[in-house]
Amino acid sequence: MESLETLLSVLRQNHLKITPQRRLILEILVDDASHPTVDQVYQQVITVMPNVSRTTVYNTLHELVALGVLIEVQDMGAGGGRYDTNASQHHHLLCTHCHTLLDIERDFPELELTPVEACGYRIARHQVTFYGVCPCCQQALASQEESI
Amino acid sequence: MESLETLLSVLRQNHLKITPQRRLILEILVDDASHPTVDQVYQQVITVMPNVSRTTVYNTLHELVALGVLIEVQDMGAGGGRYDTNASQHHHLLCTHCHTLLDIERDFPELELTPVEACGYRIARHQVTFYGVCPCCQQALASQEESI
DNA sequence: ATTCTACTTAGTAATTATTATAAACTGGGG
DNA sequence: CCCCAGTTTATAATAATTACTAAGTAGAAT
Numbered sequence: 001m002e003s004l005e006t007l008l009s010v011l012r013q014n015h016l017k018i019t020p021q022r023r024l025i026l027e028i029l030v031d032d033a034s035h036p037t038v039d040q041v042y043q044q045v046i047t048v049m050p051n052v053s054r055t056t057v058y059n060t061l062h063e064l065v066a067l068g069v070l071i072e073v074q075d076m077g078a079g080g081g082r083y084d085t086n087a088s089q090h091h092h093l094l095c096t097h098c099h100t101l102l103d104i105e106r107d108f109p110e111l112e113l114t115p116v117e118a119c120g121y122r123i124a125r126h127q128v129t130f131y132g133v134c135p136c137c138q139q140a141l142a143s144q145e146e147s148i
Numbered sequence: 149m150e151s152l153e154t155l156l157s158v159l160r161q162n163h164l165k166i167t168p169q170r171r172l173i174l175e176i177l178v179d180d181a182s183h184p185t186v187d188q189v190y191q192q193v194i195t196v197m198p199n200v201s202r203t204t205v206y207n208t209l210h211e212l213v214a215l216g217v218l219i220e221v222q223d224m225g226a227g228g229g230r231y232d233t234n235a236s237q238h239h240h241l242l243c244t245h246c247h248t249l250l251d252i253e254r255d256f257p258e259l260e261l262t263p264v265e266a267c268g269y270r271i272a273r274h275q276v277t278f279y280g281v282c283p284c285c286q287q288a289l290a291s292q293e294e295s296i
Numbered sequence: 297a298t299t300c301t302a303c304t305t306a307g308t309a310a311t312t313a314t315t316a317t318a319a320a321c322t323g324g325g326g
Numbered sequence: 327c328c329c330c331a332g333t334t335t336a337t338a339a340t341a342a343t344t345a346c347t348a349a350g351t352a353g354a355a356t
Contacts, residue, residue, distance in 0.1 A: 017323050017332065038313080053335050058314070074222030074229075081222075093261070093269055104265055110258065111276060113241070117252055121241055123280035130261060132271035165303060165352050186342080201306045206343070 004030050007085075010069050021045075021052050025060045035073055035082040035101050073101070091128040097137035104130070152178050155233075158217050169193075169200050173208045183221055183230040183249050219275075221249070239276040245285035252278070 007026050011018055028044045029036075036044070042057045061083055064070040072081045073092065082101070091104040111126050133141065155174050159166055176192045177184075184192070190205045209231055212218040220229045221240065230249070239252040259274050281289065 019323070019333065056334060093266070095269065096272070102267060104261065106265065108259060111256060113252065113278060117254065118241070118280070119250060120283035121243065121280035122286055123278050124244070126276055126278045128259060128274055128276050130271050130274045132269035135268035138270055167304065167352070204305055
């Protein structure tokens with residue numbers, strides 16, 4: 001996880017103004033490791049600055065993704081992307097039933113494509129997602145079976 | 149890639165009726181390895197059966213995902229999920245600029261989580277996504293640099 | 297083959313997610 | 327302190343998805 005100051009300096013290096021809105025959004029993201037959706041970020045923003053518009057949240061998140069300090073992760077099933085400040089190599093474990101998403105902090109350095117497989121792509125990073133059913137949903141599904 | 153008959157038998161096993169609409173959607177998916185969006189599937193459907201509604205396409209795709217014969221892949225940046233019949237272990241190479249998505253047919257069997265890492269999840273599969281810039285976008289970005 | 301019924305579909309409307317636009321505002325260099 | 331390019335806001339438009347219900351039909355039962 002990057003510190004707030006580090007992220008702000010990335011903005012400065014890219015000639016983006018440090019507005020109160022952007023600062024707040026960054027603070028929220030640094031403090032929230034739960035892969036929030038756009039709307040969840042927005043809801044947190046307006047508890048502090050009630051007049052911030054959704055557009056600003058969208059704009060800021062897109063800018064941060066373009067700068068590489070945020071990544072977008074898929075929440076398969078629920079609409080809308082989710083955002084993650086942790087730009088270091090880490091991976092995900094997703095419940096296919098309730099879409100709970102956990103971070104896997106281990107690295108998998110052995111994952112590399114051969115030049116042939118890469119087809120000329122300049123590869124920047126890779127991410128592994130494990131799909132499964134969380135303990136909670138396993139119980140729910142089991143009791144559903146019984147009732148049939 | 150599964151055959152059409154295999155997929156139809158999965159529907160039968162799950163007591164889902166084999167309607168002409170569902171059959172057509174499955175035929176299209178089996179023939180189309182390009183990770184189509186919902187709308188791309190819909191557009192192909194209506195060239196054959198013009199009266200099929202978008203609702204039916206959504207319903208069918210969701211049912212097939214629930215049965216595990218389809219997987220949903222993220223197209224980060226463009227709205228809307230994309231679908232893939234290839235339920236076998238395969239992986240993706242995504243251009244972060246134009247969102248072109250290639251399949252990587254190699255397997256990575258060494259990827260396993262320890263029980264501690266899995267946190268009680270019953271893990272069904274895993275998928276690796278490599279992020280990079282495709283040759284085409286590398287050129288475009290290079291010439292953009294020059295013009296600065 | 298015919299009938300019956302629960303499942304499925306089509307069409308419309310509603311909801312949610314995202315982007316476009318333009319006028320008003322402001323961070324930070326000079 | 328002033329200025330202006332970059333930002334924000336509010337509104338509206340567009341796109342994606344879901345809800346709803348009457349009409350239709352696949353497939354089991356007869």
